[in-house]
Structure formats: structure tokens, C-alpha cells
Amino acid sequence: MQLQFADLELDEKLLNAVNKVGYTEPTKIQKLVIPRALEGRDILASAPTGTGKTAAFLLSAIQFLIDFPRRDPGFARVLIMTPTRELAYQIHEQCLLLAANTHLQVGVVTGGINYGTHKDIFEKNNDILIATPGRLMDYMEGNNFHAENVELLILDEADRMLDLGFIGDIRNIASKLPKQRQTLLFSATLEGKVLTIAKDLLRDLSLIHI
Numbered sequence: 001m002q003l004q005f006a007d008l009e010l011d012e013k014l015l016n017a018v019n020k021v022g023y024t025e026p027t028k029i030q031k032l033v034i035p036r037a038l039e040g041r042d043i044l045a046s047a048p049t050g051t052g053k054t055a056a057f058l059l060s061a062i063q064f065l066i067d068f069p070r071r072d073p074g075f076a077r078v079l080i081m082t083p084t085r086e087l088a089y090q091i092h093e094q095c096l097l098l099a100a101n102t103h104l105q106v107g108v109v110t111g112g113i114n115y116g117t118h119k120d121i122f123e124k125n126n127d128i129l130i131a132t133p134g135r136l137m138d139y140m141e142g143n144n145f146h147a148e149n150v151e152l153l154i155l156d157e158a159d160r161m162l163d164l165g166f167i168g169d170i171r172n173i174a175s176k177l178p179k180q181r182q183t184l185l186f187s188a189t190l191e192g193k194v195l196t197i198a199k200d201l202l203r204d205l206s207l208i209h210i
Helices: 012-021 028-038 053-067 085-098 133-141 158-163 167-175 193-201
Strands: 042-046 078-081 106-109 128-131 152-155 182-187 205-209
Touching: 012 053, 012 085, 028 042, 028 053, 028 182, 028 205, 053 078, 053 085, 053 128, 053 152, 053 182, 078 167, 085 106, 085 128, 106 133, 128 133, 133 167, 152 193, 158 167, 158 182, 158 193, 167 193, 182 193
Parallel strands: 042 182, 042 205, 078 128, 078 152, 106 128, 152 182
Antiparallel strands: none
């Protein structure tokens, strides 16, 4: 019997959104990531573009926020870092669709836009923040974004971020996050610098290779 989204213990709000988006059944990466993520495991996953990994980590993140609603307004509880502005906005668009039936606030912060343009994101309640590392570091250094509320860190296309020279920013940002957090790392390859950063950031990890 084929596993369905309803078998992944997703909230009805998410199942309705999944249905509206047109997803019929979970992909292999979604079947593997979502249950383990919802158990609170750190995940190191090798998954190429086009396998459904974005929905895998977004559904996991949104379900986490539904299961454990925040008590007080504040900065993002889920931080998603990705290498480029284009990818950040693609993730943001998909996140808005999947979170459409919730009251979650989703923001996006990237380079290529005048510094300070994102100011309104940091002045209101924010649940999920999608960002490129360099620009997020700028805002953290400017004391505009505070990372102490982050409970779930997601690194998407980590190999590309490292190839673009973001390893220092990623380390700096991660050092400001709570040590008691969950981390999901996705990369097309699992070698070299990716394994180094994974060793530094992930604990009790579950390895997934597609």
C-alpha cells in the first residue's frame, strides 16, 4: 500500500494545503524526512533538486509550529538559509502556499535589495524566516535580527552555500542560535566542507541519501 500524506501525521490544515497545491502522494525524500524531523531528529540529507526536498522541510517546519505554538510574539522560530536570492524567493512562495491555512508569519531576507528594505519583517511577529547567509549576517550585526528564538535551523543546498564562500557566515549565525535546537541540512553531495559543517552543527543525526 502506497504511503499517503495523511499517513505522515500532518495536520488537517496542511493536508488541505497539500491537496490544493496538487501534490498527490509524498516523494521518497518526503517519506523519509518528515517522520524523522517530526521526531525531533537532526537530519543530514543528500537530495538533488526536483525530488521534493523543499516541501519535505517546509511541511516538517510548519507541522512543528502547529504542534508547538508560540506563547509570545518575537523573532523567527524557524530559520531557513539558502544560497541565492532566487532560491529564497522560491522557498518563500512555496511556504506561503503550504502555510495558507495557518496564522504563521513568513518572511524573506536576501541580498540584491537595498539594506533596510526588510526592516518591517523584524518589527513584527515572525515565525519562519528564509534568508541568504550574507544579508542575514548584516542584519544580525546591525542588531536588527535576534536569533535566540530559533528552534529549527534548515540549511538548503548547503554545498552551494559553501562553494559561494558562506561558511564563515553560517558558522557565525549558528553560533548565535540556541544550542538546544533541531537542524536539518540538505545538500546535493555529502563530502568535503559539507561533512565538516554537518559535524559541527548536527547532533544525533539521521542520514538520508536519495
